[in-house]
Amino acid sequence: MRLNSLSILNYKNIREANLVFSPKINCFIGNNGMGKTNILDAIYYLSFCKSHSNSIDSQNILHHSEFFLIQGKYEVGDSLEEIYCGMKHRQKKQFKRNKKEYERLSDHIGLLPLVLVSPDDSVLISEGSEERRKFIDGVISQYNKSYLNQLLQYNNALKQRNALLKLETPVDDSLFDIWEEQMASHGNYIYEQRKLFIDEFIPIFQNFYAKISGGNEQISLSYHSQHDEHNIKDRMLATRDRDKMLGYTTQGIHKDELEMLLDGYPIKRVGSQGQNKTYLISLKLAQFNFLQRTHEISPLLLLDDIFDKLDSNRVKQIVELVSGETFGQIFITDTNREHLDLILEQLGQNATIFKVENGEISQ
Numbered sequence: 001m002r003l004n005s006l007s008i009l010n011y012k013n014i015r016e017a018n019l020v021f022s023p024k025i026n027c028f029i030g031n032n033g034m035g036k037t038n039i040l041d042a043i044y045y046l047s048f049c050k051s052h053s054n055s056i057d058s059q060n061i062l063h064h065s066e067f068f069l070i071q072g073k074y075e076v077g078d079s080l081e082e083i084y085c086g087m088k089h090r091q092k093k094q095f096k097r098n099k100k101e102y103e104r105l106s107d108h109i110g111l112l113p114l115v116l117v118s119p120d121d122s123v124l125i126s127e128g129s130e131e132r133r134k135f136i137d138g139v140i141s142q143y144n145k146s147y148l149n150q151l152l153q154y155n156n157a158l159k160q161r162n163a164l165l166k167l168e169t170p171v172d173d174s175l176f177d178i179w180e181e182q183m184a185s186h187g188n189y190i191y192e193q194r195k196l197f198i199d200e201f202i203p204i205f206q207n208f209y210a211k212i213s214g215g216n217e218q219i220s221l222s223y224h225s226q227h228d229e230h231n232i233k234d235r236m237l238a239t240r241d242r243d244k245m246l247g248y249t250t251q252g253i254h255k256d257e258l259e260m261l262l263d264g265y266p267i268k269r270v271g272s273q274g275q276n277k278t279y280l281i282s283l284k285l286a287q288f289n290f291l292q293r294t295h296e297i298s299p300l301l302l303l304d305d306i307f308d309k310l311d312s313n314r315v316k317q318i319v320e321l322v323s324g325e326t327f328g329q330i331f332i333t334d335t336n337r338e339h340l341d342l343i344l345e346q347l348g349q350n351a352t353i354f355k356v357e358n359g360e361i362s363q
Contacts, residue, residue: 082097
């Protein structure tokens with residue numbers, strides 16, 4: 001897959017940009033806060049119908065502007081795709097594929113597979129279970145439409161049950177039965193898909209980590225779910241009174257955990273900055289590999305300031321990995337031109353380089 005061109009109006013700090021990209025490597029150079037990451041975020045938006053860094057759409061509109069617009073022209077397999085997104089203050093955003101508006105944004109997810117590696121990935125280690133579940137769900141949703149729909153329905157049933165739990169007046173138990181039945185049904189499907197994904201994903205992830213680190217460290221992922229040990233519908237009934245006192249649901253796949261291990265210990269406790277970053281980059285490269293095989297096309301790869309805090313050997317291994325035929329179009333941001341030139345020299349390929357300064361972009 002290839003993004004041929006990108007047009008941006010009033011998105012974050014970018015007033016206007018019309019960019020034509022190289023089919024392989026595209027680099028954005030500039031100091032921190034100049035808008036490099038905002039360009040990657042605009043590309044991300046066209047794949048996922050939302051910003052990676054700010055989920056409140058209206059806050060992505062440039063200050064003192066009334067709207068933002070992002071449009072990309074892609075080659076996806078043998079087809080040409082034009083994707084448009086527009087958002088005005090106090091209005092619903094529009095998302096169009098080849099000038100036809102989507103009825104549901106969820107129908108778009110998966111058309112343009114994309115993997116973003118950014119400093120924000122550190123929350124997967126530092127923040128814990130919710131962010132890790134989002135990571136799993138995000139990967140599976142890009143290739144399994146049923147999964148995304150099941151997840152949306154589960155979250156709706158969870159929201160309804162939580163609303164019942166908060167009511168101060170007595171509630172007919174049959175209402176709880178309805179939502180718990182839905183949570184159990186959708187939850188079982190989600191649990192099985194997560195298990196299948198993790199089992200297949202782990203060896204790919206371990207292989208990338210071994211290549212980058214030199215194979216001197218043992219890493220793994222460990223998936224834990226209440227579904228491993230219990231019939232969730234029975235557990236929700238058994239904990240209903242306690243949940244009423246707490247005001248929220250304590251049982252279900254929204255409590256699943258993905259434990260990240262280094263040499264058998266939680267990496268959050270024992271990992272160095274370089275090990276943590278290697279772990280996260282390996283996760284994302286494994287995600288790329290997984291999506292590439294399921295979609296049978298190469299996702300876009302966005303590398304946002306990823307080489308900081310890595311020793312030269314690890315940088316060299318990452319560069320060698322992404323320069324191979326397996327990887328397609330790549331977008332890289334960096335603050336240091338000399339550093340970037342060394343990386344491009346290792347890649348041994350021509351690149352299109354853009355300078356970014358206060359939201360202004362020049363080639």
